[in-house]
Structures are given as structure tokens and as C-alpha cells.
């Protein structure tokens with residue numbers, strides 16, 4: 259199986275590159291300069307040259323707050339870009355692996371009791387911010403197409419590459435004695451290494467359709483921060499604050515846990531978030 263990776267410089271793209279190198283699998287990987295997914299000709303040409311069996315789309319517009327002012331740009335990548343990939347994959351007979359987000363769901367606080375295990379794959383989609391709308395629009399492109407596609411939703415993505423919450427917390431703790439973190443947004447982290455491994459297993463099993471890949475248990479960002487500092491042996495005073503004390507341009511869902519039941523039915527063991535975090539911290543230590 260030959261792969262083509264888009265968004266090769268992002269946190270998930272770089273994880274895929276490392277994974278495929280270790281597995282000794284043939285692949286090509288392109289960042290936005292060599293394969294801008296908003297450019298349909300470039301997308302087509304790269305796929306025509308490389309002739310992959312599977313295109314793994316890690317390219318996305320991911321700036322949640324900036325998307326509020328640049329919704330058109332977000333759509334050009336997260337919807338238009340997906341359309342270009344779908345069309346080229348149809349023409350050159352490739353499977354598409356695409357990643358989406360917990361932010362496609364309504365994220366009401368009350369949904370936390372309606373969906374104790376998290377939103378199921380086929381739950382109602384009603385994004386609360388521009389980024390979520392653009393990602394949902396990309397999902398619809400895939401749903402409407404005839405393409406063989408594996409659509410993976412992840413949440414609170416973090417890993418050893420690029421920027422994420424875990425690295426931000428550790429960086430801030432270097433210069434601060436106390437930190438305030440929101441305690442009323444609930445979800446669960448997805449770890450890039452776990453997402454890649456499980457997606458690869460789904461691909462090998464010939465699976466298509468929508469799957470959620472995140473970790474077990476519902477936590478808040480403050481819970482996550484507390485455990486990061488505990489495992490990393492960082493002494494810091496943590497203040498748990500409501501979102502109202504940390505205003506952001508884009509509205510954030512109060513609840514965005516993803517159910518992993520479908521994944522478990524495939525026999526894939528869902529990682530516990532504290533275990534995933536400990537693996538990530540070990541990887542970060544090794545790279546220091």
C-alpha cells in the first residue's frame with residue numbers, strides 16, 4: 259500500500275511520516291507549499307505523479323479563533339480542499355483518509371447527560387463556531403461523494419510534534435508560578451500516535467466510513483492540566499476557572515466527548531487518557 263500525506267508539517271502529518279518510516283511503507287508527503295489543497299490542479303498533479311493507494315489528508319485550517327474573521331479562508335481549505343482531494347482520488351482510484359473534529363457537534367452542556375459515553379458517529383451535527391462549520395462542510399463533501407473514504411474524528415489532538423495544549427502548559431509553567439485553566443469545557447484528548455496506529459489498523463482491515471478516535475473518560479481542560487503537571491513533576495498553582503473568565507473569539511463547546519464504542523466493536527482498545535499522556539511525556543522527554 260502506497261501513501262500520500264498532505265499537511266506534512268502539521269502535528270498529525272509529522273506523526274504519520276514517522277509512523278510510515280518506521281513501518282517501512284512507501285509514501286510521499288507534501289506540505290502546503292508543494293501541495294496546496296486549495297489548488298485543484300496541484301492536487302491532481304501530485305496524485306497523478308505519485309499514484310498512491312491511499313491519500314491521508316492531514317491538511318486543514320486549524321486556527322479556531324482566527325476562523326471567526328476568516329470563515330471563507332477556513333472553508334476554502336476545510337471544504338474546498340477536501341472537494342479537490344475527493345475529485346482527484348475518484349479520478350486516480352485512491353482511498354481517502356480524512357480527519358475531522360469534535361467541534362462538528364452542538365456541544366451543549368446538557369448533551370453531557372444525554373450522551374454519557376460521548377457523541378456517537380451519527381449524532382446530530384450543529385457546530386457552534388466558524389471552524390466547526392468549515393470542518394462539517396468538508397465532511398458533507400465526503401458524505402455526498404461515492405469515494406471510498408475513512409473519516410476519522412478526533413478531539414483535543416496532541417502529540418510530540420507541532421503545537422498543542424500539553425506543550426503549551428509545559429511552556430507556560432517554565433515562567434509562571436500559577437496558571438488559570440478552564441474547568442467547564444469537557445471532552446477527552448486524542449493522541450496523534452494512537453490516532454495514527456488505530457487509523458492504520460482500520461485501513462488494514464479494509465474499513466471505510468466514520469470513526470471516532472479519542473481516549474477514555476470525560477475530563478476538563480483543568481483536569482488535563484493538573485495531570486500534565488503531576489506527571490511532569492511541575493510545581494505550580496492551578497486555578498480552575500469558568501470559560502466566562504477566559505473569553506475567546508470563537509465559542510467553544512461545553513461538552514465534546516466522542517464516543518469510542520464503534521472503535522471498540524472493531525476490537526481496538528481505547529487508550530486511557532492518563533496512559534496516553536504518560537506516553538506523550540516520555541516521547542517529549544526523549545526529544546529534549
Ligand SMILES: NC(=O)c1ccc[n+]([C@@H]2O[C@H](COP(=O)([O-])OP(=O)(O)OC[C@H]3O[C@@H](n4cnc5c(N)ncnc54)[C@H](OP(=O)(O)O)[C@@H]3O)[C@@H](O)[C@H]2O)c1
Pocket residue numbers: 264265266267268269270271289290291293294295296316317318319320335339357358359360393412413414415416420421
Ligand atoms: N489540533 C486539534 O486540537 C484538533 C482537534 C480536532 C480535530 N483536529 C483535526 O485534525 C487534523 C490534523 O490537525 P493538526 O493538529 O495536525 O493540524 P496542524 O498542526 O495545524 O496542521 C495542519 C497542517 O495543514 C497545513 N495546511 C493548511 N492549509 C493548507 C493548504 N491549503 N494546503 C495544504 N496544507 C495546508 C498546514 O501547513 P502550513 O503550516 O504550511 O500552513 C499545517 O501543516 C485536522 O483535520 C484538524 O482539523 C485537530
